[in-house]
Amino acid sequence: MHPVEAPPIAERIRTLAAVAVPTHVSVAGAPLSGAARGGVDAAGRPVLLVKPGEDLYGIADEVVVTVDLVAIRDTGGRDRPRGLLKVQGWAQPVPDGEVRAAAVAIADRCPDDDLLAAVDAAEQRVPPTPAGAPEPPAAPPAPGPPIAGPAPRLLRVDVAQVVYLTGQESGVLDAENYLDASPDPFLDPAERILRHVNEWHREQLALTIAHLLGEPVSADVWLWELDRYGATVWSAPDRLIRLPWPSPAASAAEMEHALSCVMCPRQG
Numbered sequence: 513m514h515p516v517e518a519p520p521i522a523e524r525i526r527t528l529a530a531v532a533v534p535t536h537v538s539v540a541g542a543p544l545s546g547a548a549r550g551g552v553d554a555a556g557r558p559v560l561l562v563k564p565g566e567d568l569y570g571i572a573d574e575v576v577v578t579v580d581l582v583a584i585r586d587t588g589g590r591d592r593p594r595g596l597l598k599v600q601g602w603a604q605p606v607p608d609g610e611v612r613a614a615a616v617a618i619a620d621r622c623p624d625d626d627l628l629a630a631v632d633a634a635e636q637r638v639p640p641t642p643a644g645a646p647e648p649p650a651a652p653p654a655p656g657p658p659i660a661g662p663a664p665r666l667l668r669v670d671v672a673q674v675v676y677l678t679g680q681e682s683g684v685l686d687a688e689n690y691l692d693a694s695p696d697p698f699l700d701p702a703e704r705i706l707r708h709v710n711e712w713h714r715e716q717l718a719l720t721i722a723h724l725l726g727e728p729v730s731a732d733v734w735l736w737e738l739d740r741y742g743a744t745v746w747s748a749p750d751r752l753i754r755l756p757w758p759s760p761a762a763s764a765a766e767m768e769h770a771l772s773c774v775m776c777p778r779q780g
Contacts, residue, residue, distance in 0.1 A: 517756040519741050522685055522693035525676050527739065528595045529556055530695040532581035533621045537568065540576035548579060551618025556691055558599050558669040559618045561627055564662040574604040579669055587734045595678030599671055606666040608634040614666050626664040633663030679752055701764035702738040705771065709735045713775065720775050721745055721753060743771055
């Protein structure tokens with residue numbers, strides 16, 4: 513029985529979305545487009561930080577937009593694209609009572625002081641929380657000085673479909689398939705392990721790939737992706753090599769053990 517070589521495509525795209533950043537947004541049927549900043553929330557919806565004077569700043573109702581999300585991998589100071597996602601849907605302002613949670617969700621991908629200003633402005637508009645109500649989500653860093661003039665806003669995109677181009681795969685996911693999926697359950701530890709291997713063990717990685725393939729490989733080798741189903745290695749020039757586990761990892765520890773077994777093969 514052959515092992516499952518890769519995650520289901522919807523899970524893979526949700527995983528890429530979780531680490532991607534918005535780069536561009538355009539409005540359907542209107543000559544409005546430009547650079548975008550923000551991130552993706554836990555539900556897979558793009559959240560955009562919009563500043564005064566930008567085209568989308570003044571919207572009050574939902575508008576149909578396409579948001580480009582790009583996931584990259586740092587390979588020794590050079591950012592290489594892992595995938596492009598075009599999320600099509602309806603953008604509308606995040607309700608004031610949800611702005612803090614939305615800001616926390618994207619803070620790692622959007623280290624912009626205006627994110628704090630958007631939270632401050634929203635909370636100035638929100639009525640006091642009734643006594644006994646649940647505590648709000650953990651806050652970003654302490655608020656800045658009082659806001660003068662128009663404040664930045666957060667917009668959230670209600671997903672209609674996602675067009676994806678990643679590696680050698682391309683296609684379209686409808687909203688149901690995309691939103692019903694979840695990112696790889698071990699995404700955070702996988703990224704930590706991956707960074708460690710790329711920083712400290714690339715020579716061993718190159719030896720491992722050469723041994724497994726039975727042929728020399730470029731020294732420009734990087735651990736590209738790591739998930740519960742296996743690992744993907746990037747080798748110049750733009751060659752992706754998939755190494756599936758014998759069975760899906762049931763924990764981050766199992767995933768790390770499976771990678772260790774691959775990195776230290778028996779020499780026949």
